[in-house]
Amino acid sequence: xxxxxxxxxxxxxxxxxxEVLQLIEEDLxxxxxxxxxxxxxxxxxxxxxxxxxxxWFPGDPSPPFTPGEDVVGMVDALGHGVSTFAIGDxxxxxxxxxxxxxxxxxxxxxxxxxxxxxxxxxxxxxxVVVNYLTAHLHVHQTAEAHTGERVxxxxxxGGLGSALLQVGRLAGLEMYGTASGHNHxxxxxxxxxxxxxxxxxxxxxxxxxTHDHGVDVVFDTVGGMRQLWRSYRCLSPxxxxxxxxxxxxxxxGAKSIPLGLLTIGALKLIPDHKRIGLTxxxxxxxRSHMDWYRDTLTELLDLASCGKIEPTVRHHIPLAExxxxxxxxxxxxxxxxxxxx
Ligand SMILES: NC(=O)c1ccc[n+]([C@@H]2O[C@H](COP(=O)([O-])OP(=O)(O)OC[C@H]3O[C@@H](n4cnc5c(N)ncnc54)[C@H](OP(=O)(O)O)[C@@H]3O)[C@@H](O)[C@H]2O)c1
Numbered sequence: 001x002x003x004x005x006x007x008x009x010x011x012x013x014x015x016x017x018x019e020v021l022q023l024i025e026e027d028l029x030x031x032x033x034x035x036x037x038x039x040x041x042x043x044x045x046x047x048x049x050x051x052x053x054x055x056w057f058p059g060d061p062s063p064p065f066t067p068g069e070d071v072v073g074m075v076d077a078l079g080h081g082v083s084t085f086a087i088g089d090x091x092x093x094x095x096x097x098x099x100x101x102x103x104x105x106x107x108x109x110x111x112x113x114x115x116x117x118x119x120x121x122x123x124x125x126x127x128v129v130v131n132y133l134t135a136h137l138h139v140h141q142t143a144e145a146h147t148g149e150r151v152x153x154x155x156x157x158g159g160l161g162s163a164l165l166q167v168g169r170l171a172g173l174e175m176y177g178t179a180s181g182h183n184h185x186x187x188x189x190x191x192x193x194x195x196x197x198x199x200x201x202x203x204x205x206x207x208x209x210t211h212d213h214g215v216d217v218v219f220d221t222v223g224g225m226r227q228l229w230r231s232y233r234c235l236s237p238x239x240x241x242x243x244x245x246x247x248x249x250x251x252x253g254a255k256s257i258p259l260g261l262l263t264i265g266a267l268k269l270i271p272d273h274k275r276i277g278l279t280x281x282x283x284x285x286x287r288s289h290m291d292w293y294r295d296t297l298t299e300l301l302d303l304a305s306c307g308k309i310e311p312t313v314r315h316h317i318p319l320a321e322x323x324x325x326x327x328x329x330x331x332x333x334x335x336x337x338x339x340x341x
Pocket of ligand 1 (some may be wrong): 046130134222246333337
């Protein structure tokens with residue numbers, strides 16, 4: 001039966017714009033020992049995929065490669081030694097920097113797979129994987145945010161930002177979120193006060209909203225020198241800044257990453273009681289904390305299944321049109337998670 005089935009997969013052929021994504025046809029991949037072949041039902045598209053496609057940064061894969069960090073699918077074949085899953089099981093996985101999600105079939109180590117509740121839509125489930133695990137780790141461990149604390153979430157309408165809002169709401173946080181005006185209803189619907197970063201000075205607005213006290217935590221998904229300084233200024237005297245992204249590369253290019261790192265170094269030297277959260281490399285952290293990864297992902301998928309979190313997926317795009325998914329994110333014309341189906 002395998003001989004009649006073929007695999008289709010999207011490849012970044014060289015660094016460049018969305019046009020460098022090409023669909024190829026090939027033989028079905030065969031699972032190695034301890035691997036499972038997964039028939040992909042939904043694959044997440046992330047800002048990281050766009051960065052790896054556009055420019056090189058240490059740790060990024062070299063073309064040709066297939067992006068796709070979060071995958072939900074059905075077990076299709078078992079490699080030698082796999083006894084924990086059966087053909088037909090619905091599973092989710094983070095590929096931990098190996099990519100591969102933009103495919104019809106992909107092989108994944110069985111240790112990375114977590115069962116998906118049967119009633120959960122694959123696109124919603126895939127939106128949980130990277131963004132909600134990242135949000136959960138940074139809310140509960142990096143920031144140690146607790147009920148009643150005030151937090152500012154940048155990029156609140158994006159995939160990661162909307163996950164931070166939902167994890168934050170469950171934790172009982174008082175939330176403010178920066179977003180473009182057309183996303184304000186969405187951000188408010190997730191329980192935050194919206195701030196229009198395009199037309200307002202977000203530092204002044206945060207100070208006004210908090211009666212000059214500032215917020216206890218800033219989750220900064222934007223990065224870059226100016227942004228991080230301004231986020232720091234939003235903090236209360238014992239506040240914590242959690243740098244966790246680099247959306248600013250879309251506006252000012254790759255240089256915003258080293259400039260952001262220098263800024264973080266400089267902010268740490270300021271002799272006050274504010275703190276910069278130490279954010280682990282999320283491509284490495286789950287590999288070295290596999291129990292945390294599997295337990296937390298299982299918990300988050302269960303929360304999604306019973307409606308306590310509602311991953312936002314407004315864009316379901318066919319695999320063959322991956323380039324238009326990238327274009328959508330590049331233009332910031334999306335809300336929530338973009339998913340290839
Ligand atoms: N593993 C990790 O540590 C991890 C995991 C996930 C994401 N990330 C990083 O986090 C960042 C965001 O990822 P994502 O997937 O959420 O991206 P996304 O879905 O593209 O969302 C980014 C959002 O940022 C907003 N935005 C753009 N410029 C902004 C600015 N100057 N101030 C405030 N908001 C701004 C846009 O909102 P509007 O349309 O409202 O303007 C957009 O919705 C990326 O750098 C990504 O690499 C890291």
